[in-house]
Amino acid sequence: SQQGEEDPQALSIQEGENATMNCSYKTSINNLQWYRQNSGRGLVHLILIRSNEREKHSGRLRVTLDTSKKSSSLLITASRAADTASYFCARRGTSYGKLTFGQGTILTVHP
Amino acid sequence: DAMVIQNPRYQVTQFGKPVTLSCSQTLNHNVMYWYQQKSSQAPKLLFHYYDKDFNNEADTPDNFQSRRPNTSFCFLDIRSPGLGDAAMYLCATSSNSGRLQGNEQFFGPGTRLTVL
Numbered sequence: 001s002q003q004g005e006e007d008p009q010a011l012s013i014q015e016g017e018n019a020t021m022n023c024s025y026k027t028s029i030n031n032l033q034w035y036r037q038n039s040g041r042g043l044v045h046l047i048l049i050r051s052n053e054r055e056k057h058s059g060r061l062r063v064t065l066d067t068s069k070k071s072s073s074l075l076i077t078a079s080r081a082a083d084t085a086s087y088f089c090a091r092r093g094t095s096y097g098k099l100t101f102g103q104g105t106i107l108t109v110h111p
Numbered sequence: 112d113a114m115v116i117q118n119p120r121y122q123v124t125q126f127g128k129p130v131t132l133s134c135s136q137t138l139n140h141n142v143m144y145w146y147q148q149k150s151s152q153a154p155k156l157l158f159h160y161y162d163k164d165f166n167n168e169a170d171t172p173d174n175f176q177s178r179r180p181n182t183s184f185c186f187l188d189i190r191s192p193g194l195g196d197a198a199m200y201l202c203a204t205s206s207n208s209g210r211l212q213g214n215e216q217f218f219g220p221g222t223r224l225t226v227l
Contacts, residue, residue, distance in 0.1 A: 033215060035218075040221075042115075042201055042218035042220045043216075044218070045216065045217070048215055088154070098156050098159065099156070099216060101153040101154050101155075102153060103153050
């Protein structure tokens with residue numbers, strides 16, 4: 001499949017804990033993006049990491065990229081109940097402008 | 112606030128009855144996308160417009176068509192909806208200065224289509 005693979009498929013944690021989601025892909029990328037989707041809503045862009053970058057931070061979010069392993073991870077620190085959502089990685093290929101989304105990780109943060 | 116708007120939020124249609132979903136944006140982005148997302152699945156790109164240039168994905172059924180009359184509006188037409196077309200349809204925009212640019216996409220809230 002050209003889509004990225006994400007794991008875990010579902011993650012359940014307590015408020016205050018850290019959440020780590022992983023994404024793997026098969027072909028070369030221009031960049032990799034992470035999106036959040038609350039139930040029944042559209043996607044919200046969280047962070048973009050380019051192929052020549054290894055780590056990026058935005059608030060409580062930390063994204064890493066290992067192009068040699070074709071993988072990325074999203075870390076949410078000090079999680080909150082409001083972080084409960086589905087999280088998708090999306091890879092931007094090198095020869096075409098579209099995004100290809102992974103299957104997503106469903107994160108549940110319990111108060 | 113600049114945004115992507117989709118109407119209606121919920122659409123119910125009958126099997127085989129044509130339906131049109133609409134998307135508008137105030138971001139003045141040159142690229143607009145339509146995605147189909149079925150329950151617990153990843154969004155799947157149907158097609159996109161790069162300015163007025165229409166780009167269809169190879170596996171998008173002929174049953175799905177699109178129109179972009181101007182920069183702000185884009186429509187998704189489903190000519191003969193089947194039960195398998197029930198899904199969330201997401202519109203997104205991006206501002207790409209060149210075809211190899213991969214900037215973030217801004218999504219609308221989606222239209223949930225039910226086919227009876």
